[in-house]
Amino acid sequence: MKILVIQQKMIGDVLTSSIMFEVLRAKYPNAQLDYLINTHTLAVVENNPNISNFIFFTKKEEHSKRALFKFAKNLRKNNYSVIIDVYSKLSSNIITLFSAANTKISYYKPYTTFVYTNNIKRYKNTKSKSGLAIVNRLQLLKPLGIEATDVKPKVYLTEAEIKNSKTLLESNGINLKKPLYMISVLGSGDNKTYPFAYMAKVIDRIVEQTKGQLLFNYIPSQKEQAQTIYSLCKEETKQYIFFDVFGKSLREFLAITKHCNALIGNEGGAINMAKALDIKTFAIFSPWISKDDWSLFENNDNVAVHLKDYKPELYNNKKEKEMKGEAYKLYQEFSPMFFYDKLNGFLQQTIS
Template sequence: MKILVIQQKMIGDVLTSSILFEALRHKYPQAQLDYLINEHTFPVVDQNPFIDNFVFFTKKEEQSKQELLKFALSIRKQNYDVIIDVYSKFSSNLISFLSSAAIKISKYKWYTSFIYTNTFNDAKIKNTNAGLAVENRLQLLEPILNYKPQVFKPKIYLTAEELKNSKRFLQQNNIDLSKPLFMISVLGSSLKKTYPFFYMARLIDEIVTTTKGQILFNYIPNQEQDAKAIYNACKPETQQQIKFDVFGKSLREFIAITKHCTALIGNEGGAVNMAKAIDVPTFTVFSPWITKAAWNMFEDGKIHVSIHLNDVKPEIYNNRSKKYLKANYKRLYETFTPDLILEKLNLFLKEN
C-alpha cells in the first residue's frame, strides 16, 4: 500500500500532521508512507522514523499554475492507493483530484467534497488535552484504520551529534547550563500574533527577577529590529541576562538549543509546538483572535501552560465573530496587560 499525506505551508501544521504517520505505521507496518510538504518545513520532520519519503512543494509550484499542474500530474504517476489531504486548499485539492488513488480523504468543504471519497467536519469541542488540531487530524485516518486512532503526540527527532554540538555552542557562548535558561518566543509569525513589545518586556523582566535565569531570544534575521526593540524595553538588569546574539543559524540548531532550556515562554506559534515535541516545558501567550482550544495541545496546567484573553476577560468575547476579533487585535492586545498574566506565569516558573 502507498499512502501520501499532504500538509503544506506552516511549520507548526507540518509538525502536528506528522502524528498521522505513527498511527499509520502501527496499522500498516509494510506500507510506503510519504509526506508532501513545503521544503522549508522539512527540519521539523527530518529523522522521523515513520516517514519513508518526502515530496517537496516548492516556490516554483506556488507561483505558477502551469508548474502546479505538472507537479500534480507527477504525483498521479506515483499511483498512490490513499491520499490524505490535511491542507485542503486549492493546490492540494488539485493534486487530490488528479490523483488515481482509490481513497481520498480530507476535511469537508461543500465546494470540494466531490473530489474526496471521505470527508470530515472539524470538531469544535475537544475531547482530550491533545487539542482540536490533533483530534481533527486523527479523525482523517478512520476510513483506513477502521477504528478511532489513539492520540499521538508530535515528536521531533534530534541526533546525539546535534545535541552535543548545541551544548558545546551554548557553553562556548558563556551559557551556564547549571542555571535556569529560558528561550523566549518574543515575536509571533505576524504582528497579529505578537504580544505587544512593551508588555513582553515586562514579562521577561519578571522571569529574570523571579528566577535569576539566563534569557535567549527566538527570532529570525528579518525580525532582528523588532527583537531589539523588545530588548531595549527591558530593564537594564534584565538586559544583562539576555544573550541577544546567541541563537541557532538554522531551524534544527534552534530546536537542539531549545532542548537544553528550562522552558520556552512567549507567543503561540511554531516554536511552542517544537518545544513540546522535544519535551521542553512551555508557557504560551495566545493572540486574542486565535482559538485556544485548537492549539493548546497537551496542556496539563503544570508542564505546558497557556493563557488567552478569553481566560481572564471572557465578557469581551460575548457574541464576537472571529472576523471581528482579528480586525480588532490591536485593541484586544492592549487590554491583555501583563498583570493579567503574571500570576499564572509565576506559578509556572515555580513548578518548572
C-alpha cells in the same frame, strides 16, 4: 500500500500533522508513507523514522497554475492507494483530483466533496487535553479503520546536533547547570505578536522569579524588533539575556531549545516545537487565534493564556477569527498583570 499525506504551509501545521505517520506506521508497518510539504518546513520532521519520503511543494507550483498541474500529473505516477489531504486548499484539491488513489480523505467542505471519497466533519469542541488540532487530524484516519487519541508530535534530533548545541551554549558563557529559558519574543506576524512593552515586562518577571539565563528566539530579519524588546527590559534583566546566541537554522534552534528549562512567549510554531521536544512551555495566545484548537496538551507543563479567559465580554460570542482585524486593539487589553500568578507558578515548577 502507498499513502500520501498532504500538509503545506506553516511549520506548526506540518509538525502537528506528522502525528499521523506514527499511527499509520503502526497499522501498516511495511507501507510507503510519503509526506508532501513545503521545503522550508522540512526541519521539524527531518529524521522522522515513520516517514518514507518527502515530496516538496515549491514556490514554482504555488505561483503557477501550469506548474501546479504538471506537478499533480507527475505525482499521479506514484500510484498512491490513499491520499490524506490535511491542507484542504485549492492546490491540494487539484493534486488529489489528479491522483489515481482509491481512497481520498479530507475535511468536509460543501464545494469539494466531489474530490474526496471521505469527507470528515471537524469537531468544534473536545474534552481531550490534546486539543482540537490533534483530535481533528486523527479523525482523518477513521476511514482506514484507525482509532487513535492523544498522539503527540515528536521532533527527532541526532546525538551530534544535541552535542554541538551544548558546545555552542557553553562556549558563549551559558551555564547549563543554571535555569535557561528560550523566549519566543516575536510571532509570525504583527497580529500574532504580544505588544513589545508587555513582552518586556514578562521577561523582567522571568528574571525576577528565577535569575535564569535567557535566549531570544528570532531570525536575522527580526533582529531590530528583538532589539527593541531588549531595550525595553530593565537594566538588571539585560544582564541575564544572551541576545546574540541563537540558532542560525531551524535545526539549530531545535537543538538549542532541547537544553532549555522552558520556552515562553508568543504562541506559534516555536511553542509547538518545544512541546515536541518535551520542553515545558508557557504560551501567550494572540487574541484572534483559537486556544481550543491550538493549546495542545495543556497541563502544568504546558500552560496557555488567552485574553478571552480574562475578558470574555470583549468577544460577544464571536469566533476568534472574526476578531482578527481588531488584534492590535485587543492586544492592548491583554495586560501581563492578568496572568502573572499563572506565570509565577509555572516558573517555580521549572526550577523545582
